Amino acid sequence: MLETEKLSKKYEHTAACTDICLSIKEGQVFGLLGPNGAGKSTLVKMIIGLVRPSSGKALIMGRAAGDIEVRYKTGYLPEMFRFYDWLNAWELLSFYARVYQIPADKEKLAIQEALELVGLKGREKGMIKTYSKGMQQRLGLARAILHQPALVLLDEPTSALDPLGRRDVRDVIKRLQQRGTTIFLNSHLLGEVEMTCSHLGFIKRGHLIDAGPIADFMTKEQEITVEVDNLNHDLFTRWNIEGRAVNMNDKLLQLKAVNREEVPVIINEIIGAGGRIYRVESRSRGLEEVFIDLIENDGAV
Numbered sequence: 001m002l003e004t005e006k007l008s009k010k011y012e013h014t015a016a017c018t019d020i021c022l023s024i025k026e027g028q029v030f031g032l033l034g035p036n037g038a039g040k041s042t043l044v045k046m047i048i049g050l051v052r053p054s055s056g057k058a059l060i061m062g063r064a065a066g067d068i069e070v071r072y073k074t075g076y077l078p079e080m081f082r083f084y085d086w087l088n089a090w091e092l093l094s095f096y097a098r099v100y101q102i103p104a105d106k107e108k109l110a111i112q113e114a115l116e117l118v119g120l121k122g123r124e125k126g127m128i129k130t131y132s133k134g135m136q137q138r139l140g141l142a143r144a145i146l147h148q149p150a151l152v153l154l155d156e157p158t159s160a161l162d163p164l165g166r167r168d169v170r171d172v173i174k175r176l177q178q179r180g181t182t183i184f185l186n187s188h189l190l191g192e193v194e195m196t197c198s199h200l201g202f203i204k205r206g207h208l209i210d211a212g213p214i215a216d217f218m219t220k221e222q223e224i225t226v227e228v229d230n231l232n233h234d235l236f237t238r239w240n241i242e243g244r245a246v247n248m249n250d251k252l253l254q255l256k257a258v259n260r261e262e263v264p265v266i267i268n269e270i271i272g273a274g275g276r277i278y279r280v281e282s283r284s285r286g287l288e289e290v291f292i293d294l295i296e297n298d299g300a301v
């Protein structure tokens with residue numbers, strides 16, 4: 001559905017994106033995570049043809065970014081948007097229905113469906129300038145999906161929303177996914193992404209540092225907490241050298257295992273070296289920890 005080949009954007013003083021290679025298949029919900037200024041919005045803008053790449057290219061359904069055919073099949077919610085706020089929501093969507101060339105006899109149904117999907121039904125006759133930020137964001141989402149695009153790119157779709165609004169957007173994304181829509185989502189709301197996305201990418205200072213199915217990030221590493229007495233000091237030192245981010249505090253040992261199978265091995269080592277164990281907990285690391293680790297500790301860029 002979407003491929004980028006060494007996509008790069010250099011502004012005068014900043015390399016906003018460097019050699020980004022991505023492949024997103026039909027039906028995936030891809031979440032791009034990265035700190036402020038990492039290059040997320042620039043990447044999306046290059047993909048849809050709003051920003052000209054310095055080098056490399058983006059292909060949607062095999063066609064170049066910006067191709068007119070592709071535009072009819074793509075929906076986009078920008079990070080920052082302003083609408084003609086003297087219109088009401090219905091009028092605005094009606095305008096975009098014509099832009100997207102939705103046939104006149106299908107327009108009403110398309111607008112009704114979009115309003116319903118984003119939870120603005122019944123509010124469509126209010127002037128946009130009287131809308132709250134959250135309502136405007138919902139309207140932006142309605143505009144992005146009005147023409148039932150095959151690919152939707154959402155640049156921080158929940159940034160102005162309250163927790164209920166966020167849940168609604170998650171539901172919208174789920175319903176779009178059930179329709180077979182491919183979704184590209186920029187966010188730094190890790191909880192959202194964890195609940196919504198099938199695939200993840202991590203971007204830092206313009207470099208894509210990792211990407212893959214969400215399960216690869218969620219289940220790989222285990223955080224182990226052991227209540228232990230008489231822990232062997234050499235063992236502790238060795239784990240430190242191995243980079244397990246070991247921490248020992250008041251008989252509570254915390255360390256990382258590469259995968260679940262390593263947990264009993266570590267426990268055996270502690271006992272073998274004379275340690276007395278009172279309690280063991282092991283859990284998958286949350287996305288927040290994975291994110292912080294990848295972004296803060298990745299020495300490559």
Ligand SMILES: Nc1ncnc2c1ncn2[C@@H]1O[C@H](COP(=O)(O)OP(=O)(O)OP(=O)(O)O)[C@@H](O)[C@H]1O
Pocket residue numbers: 011012014015016034035036037038039040041042043079
């Ligand atoms: N038009 C521009 N001219 C010059 N520099 C720009 C321009 N647009 C973006 N940049 C720079 O490119 C880098 C990436 O910006 P971008 O907006 O893509 O980041 P982002 O990951 O979307 O950040 P945020 O999470 O804050 O939205 C930043 O250093 C930014 O200052």
Ligand SMILES: [Mg+2]
Pocket residue numbers: 040041042079155
């Ligand atoms: Mg951005």
